[in-house]
Amino acid sequence: xxxxxxxxxxxxxxxxxxxxxDDILAEAIKNPGLFDSQLYLFETLGTLISLVSKSPxxxxxxxxxxxxxxxxxxxxxxxxxxxxxxxxxILRIHHSIMALGNVAKGFPDYPSPVPEGYRLPSLDVxxxxxxxxxxxxEAMNVFKYVRDAVSWCSVLDISG
Numbered sequence: 001x002x003x004x005x006x007x008x009x010x011x012x013x014x015x016x017x018x019x020x021x022d023d024i025l026a027e028a029i030k031n032p033g034l035f036d037s038q039l040y041l042f043e044t045l046g047t048l049i050s051l052v053s054k055s056p057x058x059x060x061x062x063x064x065x066x067x068x069x070x071x072x073x074x075x076x077x078x079x080x081x082x083x084x085x086x087x088x089x090i091l092r093i094h095h096s097i098m099a100l101g102n103v104a105k106g107f108p109d110y111p112s113p114v115p116e117g118y119r120l121p122s123l124d125v126x127x128x129x130x131x132x133x134x135x136x137x138e139a140m141n142v143f144k145y146v147r148d149a150v151s152w153c154s155v156l157d158i159s160g
Contacts (some may be wrong), residue, residue: 001045001062008042008066010073010099011035012091024087029145035095042066042099046106050121060122066103067125070096071132078139093136094149100129101153 013033017024045066053059073096081089107121133150140146 001048001065004041004045007038008045008069008099010070010092010095011038012088012095014087014091025090025143025145028087028091029094029148035098039098039102042102043106046103048106049103050107056119056122060125063103063122063125067100067129070100070103071129074132074136078136081140081143084143090140090143090145093140094145097133097136097146097149097153100133101149104129104153 011034013028013035014024015027015031017027049059049062049066053062073092077089077092077096080086081093084090104126111118133153136146137150
C-alpha cells in the first residue's frame with residue numbers, strides 16, 4: 001500500500017468547454033479523466049485490506065491510512081465549496097466521496113448465513129466515513145453532483 005500512496009492523491013481535471021453556456025461541473029463529472037482509473041485503485045485497496053489484515057486493529061489501522069487523507073480532503077474543501085463559485089472544491093468533494101465509496105466497495109458483502117469465525121470489517125472506521133459523508137451532504141445538498149455521489153455510496157451501505 002505504501003508503494004502506491006502517491007497515486008491516491010485525488011486528481012481534479014477541468015475540461016475545456018465547447019461553449020461558455022456549458023456547465024463545467026457537469027462536464028468534469030461526465031469526463032473525469034484520470035480519476036476514473038483512481039477509483040479502481042481505491043476499490044483494490046479496500047479488497048486488499050479486507051483480505052490481508054490479520055486482526056481488527058490492523059484492519060482499522062490500514063483502513064485509516066487510506067481514508068484519513070480523503071476525510072481531510074472533504075473537511076478542507078467544504079468551506080470553499082459551500083460558496084459554489086469555484087468548481088474545484090466541489091469536484092474534490094465529489095471525488096473524495098466517490099473514492100471513499102470505492103474503498104468500501106472493495107470489502108465483501110455481509111454473508112448470509114454468517115460462517116463460523118467470520119470477522120466484521122472495521123465498523124468504527126466506516127461509521128466515521130459515513131458521518132463525514134453525511135455532514136458533506138447536509139452542508140452541500142444544493143449541489144446535484146454531491147447528492148449523486150452520496151446516493152451512489154448509500155447503495156454500498158457503508159454506514160455499517
